[in-house]
Amino acid sequence: MLPAYVSRTERILLFTALIFIIIIAVKMTAYVITIFLMALFITLLVLPFQYWLKKKGLSDLNAVLVITTVATLVVLGILLLTVLSFNTLISDLPQYQTELNVRLQDLSAIFSSLGISSNPNGVPEINLANILSMGLVGVMSIFDGIMYLCFVGLTTFFMLVEASNITGRLEQRFGKDSDTMQQLSRMTGYVSDFIVVRTETNFIHGVLFGGFLGVMGVHGAIFWGVLTFILGYIPYFGLIIAAVPAIFFAWIQFGIPGALAVIAAVCVLNLVVENPVYSYLAARKFEMPALIAILSVIFWGWLLGLVGMLFSIPITLIVLLIFQMCDELRWINEVLGVSHLFDDAKGKKSDQLLLSQKD
Numbered sequence: 001m002l003p004a005y006v007s008r009t010e011r012i013l014l015f016t017a018l019i020f021i022i023i024i025a026v027k028m029t030a031y032v033i034t035i036f037l038m039a040l041f042i043t044l045l046v047l048p049f050q051y052w053l054k055k056k057g058l059s060d061l062n063a064v065l066v067i068t069t070v071a072t073l074v075v076l077g078i079l080l081l082t083v084l085s086f087n088t089l090i091s092d093l094p095q096y097q098t099e100l101n102v103r104l105q106d107l108s109a110i111f112s113s114l115g116i117s118s119n120p121n122g123v124p125e126i127n128l129a130n131i132l133s134m135g136l137v138g139v140m141s142i143f144d145g146i147m148y149l150c151f152v153g154l155t156t157f158f159m160l161v162e163a164s165n166i167t168g169r170l171e172q173r174f175g176k177d178s179d180t181m182q183q184l185s186r187m188t189g190y191v192s193d194f195i196v197v198r199t200e201t202n203f204i205h206g207v208l209f210g211g212f213l214g215v216m217g218v219h220g221a222i223f224w225g226v227l228t229f230i231l232g233y234i235p236y237f238g239l240i241i242a243a244v245p246a247i248f249f250a251w252i253q254f255g256i257p258g259a260l261a262v263i264a265a266v267c268v269l270n271l272v273v274e275n276p277v278y279s280y281l282a283a284r285k286f287e288m289p290a291l292i293a294i295l296s297v298i299f300w301g302w303l304l305g306l307v308g309m310l311f312s313i314p315i316t317l318i319v320l321l322i323f324q325m326c327d328e329l330r331w332i333n334e335v336l337g338v339s340h341l342f343d344d345a346k347g348k349k350s351d352q353l354l355l356s357q358k359d
Helices: 008-028 030-055 060-091 093-113 128-135 142-174 179-216 221-231 238-281 290-304 306-310 312-325 330-336 344-358
Strands: none
Touching (some): 008 030, 030 142, 030 179, 030 290, 060 142, 093 238, 179 238, 221 238, 290 306, 312 330
16 A cells, blocks of 8 residues: 555556556566466366366366366377378478469469569569468477477466365455455356357367368368467457468469358358357357457567467456456446446356356
8 A cells, every 4th residue: 555645646657657567577477477377278268177077076186187188188189180281281382382383373464464564574483481481480499389388288287286275265265255256256257258168169160161171172271270270269360360371272272263262261150150159159248349359469469479369358358357356447447348248147147157166
């Protein structure tokens, strides 16, 4: 608490300075924080499964071991399919380069027929190998990536083991039926609900998009499907970014009709999966203003990198929930137009779900 003689202006300046200090500290420790955040969100994602296993009679440790085994097999399977698909793309790169040169010649002929002057030195050359190498610049090495995944896995494992103990300690400290515990329960339930629904929606979207590309015969269909699943966590931009390389390869293989077919599939899937399917899976509406969502992607992406972009909405939800829990900061949510997200009427379902999971 600040002394009473500190003026309002001085309080605002001190509060602003504190925010900047926190931002700088987060930026400097982004590697550790991203590990913690990924472990936290994965924990929230699999907690319902852990409660279900405990109801079947398994202890906390055995339930976590079962979850860890299943998750490891799933991750290894996805990684194996992704690596195989990516290696196929790399091995067939000379074929794609030849097909690309043919498409560029076709475009040059079309421009010439329309009276548009093309490159005077001939057809412009695009080297796919150079583009691929540029795209991989800044990506973690294989060793760094494995170490990062191991840290995330270990942190998640111990978070799951300690989940029930942490809940018991908090209940002992604040009281089982206290307002603080109810607010924390609503907070974790809300974020968990969003992560689970977003993951289910991304999985459906990735399977349908990858399956369509596979039926169409586009190279690397599995890889583009996995990319769609991962980047689908980024609002507005993620699905577009994931669709661009698939459209590009469809154009190389099948020309403009192939690219248009993939674009049409992307539009249809966005209309079907991102609206009725997402609404059906969601226990509540996560209607966040577009400006807030876009700014959250930009800010958390700058602060925490790719992990910040992928989990920008859950992180923003946690921050907004903290604002909602503080009487002094609740006005911020009202100004941002997100206070309706935390109405008690909308939180009853998740609260009941969490209580049933704990019993």
